[in-house]
Amino acid sequence: MFRLIKIDFYKYGKSRTFWVLFITYLVTMTVSIIGIEQFLNKALGQTGADSAVPIPKFSFYSFPYVWHNMAYLAGMFKIFLALIIIFFVTNEFSYRTLRQNIMNGMSRNEFIWSKILFVIIISMAATLVLFFPSLIMGIIKTKALTWEVATRKSFFILAYFYELLVFGSFALFIAFLVKRSALAIGLLAFYYFILEKIIVYKLPDDIAAFLPIKAMGSLIDVPNSALMKLFGVNFREYVATQDIIVSFVWMTIFIAGVFLLMRKRDI
Amino acid sequence: MTHTPILSIKNLTKYYGNLKALDDLSLDVYGGEILGFLGPNGSGKTTTLGILLGILEASSGSFSWFGEPPTPQQRKKIGALLETPLFYPYLSGYDNLKIIARIKDAPLSEIDEVFKVVGLEDRKNSKFKTYSLGMKQRLAIGAALLGNPDVMILDEPTNGLDPTGIVEIRDLIISIAKRGMTIVLASHLLDEVEKICTHVVVLEQGKKLHAGRVSEVLKSSETIELAAYDMERLKTAITEEDFIADSHSENGMLVVELSRHVDPAEINRLLANKGVYVSHLSARKKSLENYFLELLSEQNV
Numbered sequence: 041m042f043r044l045i046k047i048d049f050y051k052y053g054k055s056r057t058f059w060v061l062f063i064t065y066l067v068t069m070t071v072s073i074i075g076i077e078q079f080l081n082k083a084l085g086q087t088g089a090d091s092a093v094p095i096p097k098f099s100f101y102s103f104p105y106v107w108h109n110m111a112y113l114a115g116m117f118k119i120f121l122a123l124i125i126i127f128f129v130t131n132e133f134s135y136r137t138l139r140q141n142i143m144n145g146m147s148r149n150e151f152i153w154s155k156i157l158f159v160i161i162i163s164m165a166a167t168l169v170l171f172f173p174s175l176i177m178g179i180i181k182t183k184a185l186t187w188e189v190a191t192r193k194s195f196f197i198l199a200y201f202y203e204l205l206v207f208g209s210f211a212l213f214i215a216f217l218v219k220r221s222a223l224a225i226g227l228l229a230f231y232y233f234i235l236e237k238i239i240v241y242k243l244p245d246d247i248a249a250f251l252p253i254k255a256m257g258s259l260i261d262v263p264n265s266a267l268m269k270l271f272g273v274n275f276r277e278y279v280a281t282q283d284i285i286v287s288f289v290w291m292t293i294f295i296a297g298v299f300l301l302m303r304k305r306d307i
Numbered sequence: 308m309t310h311t312p313i314l315s316i317k318n319l320t321k322y323y324g325n326l327k328a329l330d331d332l333s334l335d336v337y338g339g340e341i342l343g344f345l346g347p348n349g350s351g352k353t354t355t356l357g358i359l360l361g362i363l364e365a366s367s368g369s370f371s372w373f374g375e376p377p378t379p380q381q382r383k384k385i386g387a388l389l390e391t392p393l394f395y396p397y398l399s400g401y402d403n404l405k406i407i408a409r410i411k412d413a414p415l416s417e418i419d420e421v422f423k424v425v426g427l428e429d430r431k432n433s434k435f436k437t438y439s440l441g442m443k444q445r446l447a448i449g450a451a452l453l454g455n456p457d458v459m460i461l462d463e464p465t466n467g468l469d470p471t472g473i474v475e476i477r478d479l480i481i482s483i484a485k486r487g488m489t490i491v492l493a494s495h496l497l498d499e500v501e502k503i504c505t506h507v508v509v510l511e512q513g514k515k516l517h518a519g520r521v522s523e524v525l526k527s528s529e530t531i532e533l534a535a536y537d538m539e540r541l542k543t544a545i546t547e548e549d550f551i552a553d554s555h556s557e558n559g560m561l562v563v564e565l566s567r568h569v570d571p572a573e574i575n576r577l578l579a580n581k582g583v584y585v586s587h588l589s590a591r592k593k594s595l596e597n598y599f600l601e602l603l604s605e606q607n608v
Contacts, residue, residue, distance in 0.1 A: 043409065050406045055397050131395075140393040143360045144410045144450075145383035306363045 044154040045161070047146075051137075052128060052158075061124050066169050069117060073110055073173040076100060101174075101181035104192035108277065109263045110174040111196040114166070118204060119232060121166055122211035126224045129155055129215035138307055148302045152216075156295065159208035167201040199259050199279045206256040206287045213294035216301050255286040311374040312337050313458055313489050314359070319368035321354050321513075328354045330513040331368070336491060336506075338457075341484050343500030343521065344493035346510035352493040353390060354513070356462050360387050373457070383411045386451030387460040392443040396436035400427060400446050403435055404453060413454035425449040425479065441472035448479060459483065462493045477503060509602055516602050524598055529568060533561045534587035535578075544581045545574075560587060 052058040077100045100109045132138040141151055178190060211228060218224045232253055240248040248254055261276040312335040321329040329351045336342050344352045357363035359370060361382060372381045394403040404418045422431045425445040430438065438446065444464060451459055464480065465473040480503055484490055494500050500507055500521070507524060509517040535541040542561055546554055552566040571590050578585060
């Protein structure tokens with residue numbers, strides 16, 4: 041396993057594109073996490089001025105809510121990580137380095153595993169990018185800081201990691217399926233932004249919950265803010281078992297699909 | 308030879324959709340041979356090599372390396388260059404070979420040696436995309452040399468190179484061959500095969516037309532041009548001999564094809580014994596090219 045990670049690290053470690061993409065993600069995430077409260081308070085504050093009901097200013101960052109809030113926010117950026125995965129996997133097809141790898145004695149399954157490990161590492165890195173700024177903001181903004189309050193809802197960080205694994209497997213499957221980066225990115229975006237949304241709209245809610253993007257997206261539900269409570273909306277503050285299972289089934293299907301695609305294919 | 312072949316191909320067939328790219332190919336390659344895969348473009352050379360390297364899936368048939376069914380592990384001991392050099396363009400030559408060394412479980416210390424052998428030491432830290440075509444090709448041969456392979460598979464290694472580049476790559480291959488490595492070389496350039504190979508397989512439209520030693524191919528097709536003042540007597544005298552396969556007149560000369568190698572001096576002596584004195588005698592060694600064209604035209608009749 042470490043051999044495969046090492047080989048893949050040589051492939052990306054010196055790629056400028058890889059680091060540009062990753063640092064862009066890191067900066068965007070950090071800025072978003074630090075700036076979201078101010079941004080929302082400003083945006084809502086303006087509407088609030090004209091509203092009859094006083095809209096309370098809310099703090100996103102106090103423990104334990106920061107974990108849920110930030111995990112939800114970060115979930116909106118996951119498509120960016122999918123792009124990194126698609127870009128580097130399809131590169132192996134377009135440079136035909138996949139051929140070279142196999143010719144030199146890598147098995148097809150080893151190649152697939154190296155890409156699964158890549159998805160895991162990317163997901164881990166992105167989780168850390170979420171974890172540290174959230175942790176720091178939480179420490180700064182929580183008045184009564186205790187260990188218990190700081191860790192209470194930290195399972196949302198794990199849920200985020202899990203969501204990325206599932207989404208990463210989806211991206212991996214599409215990359216292996218169409219092999220061309222532009223096509224794969226187009227297909228992913230089309231399904232993510234348009235197709236599944238249409239299907240969800242047509243289906244009853246309890247059936248739509250079985251669709252992949254829907255299931256992995258609802259792992260982390262919309263955080264309940266004071267504003268939401270004001271409107272009487274109440275979202276889940278836990279991770280639903282059904283979403284975990286449905287996501288897991290999809291992840292298995294995507295990964296199995298990759299192995300199946302590569303089993304007898306001419307490369 | 309009695310020992311097991313390094314490579315044994317049995318009834319290999321490959322379809323691309325309805326197109327039969329490879330038709331029931333069987334072949335054995337023994338240690339130390341330099342086998343030339345000869346055939347026009349699209350004759351199935353690359354398809355065969357692709358199957359042998361685990362990249363393409365055969366429709367039917369089988370092959371074995373080193374007497375065993377194929378595994379990825381075996382490919383670590385096969386140095387291969389298929390069609391065009393395939394590398395990560397944004398990495399240096401050195402970093403590209405590092406990836407390959409890791410895949411092949413070869414020590415990284417071999418990389419510097421390999422750069423020396425292919426003469427790219429000065430450019431090993433430049434990005435692959437800045438290499439000229441000849442350099443890319445040399446890097447690909449260098450990559451194939453990593454891990455001390457027992458066999459080299461080279462597909463059109465001089466394709467697209469300028470004349471100097473061609474000579475360089477050929478010399479490189481010959482120097483590798485001198486180490487006693489078994490080499491399979493696909494080429495549509497006959498004179499390349501003639502210069503480098505010990506054995507040859509001729510493919511056309513996925514079918515094996517001929518297989519044998521290069522020297523046998525050339526020897527068996529030896530021809531002698533003869534002329535004498537009395538052509539009739541010459542003709543009678545020579546066709547009596549058992550080593551004559553065929554004869555015909557050409558530009559006032561008698562062209563005879565020998566079924567086995569006979570020294571021209573011997574022919575002269577035999578004829579003189581029969582009282583025929585030749586005014587012209589020259590051995591015409593048929594090139595592989597003539598032979599090849601002949602084979603293909605026979606096929607197309």
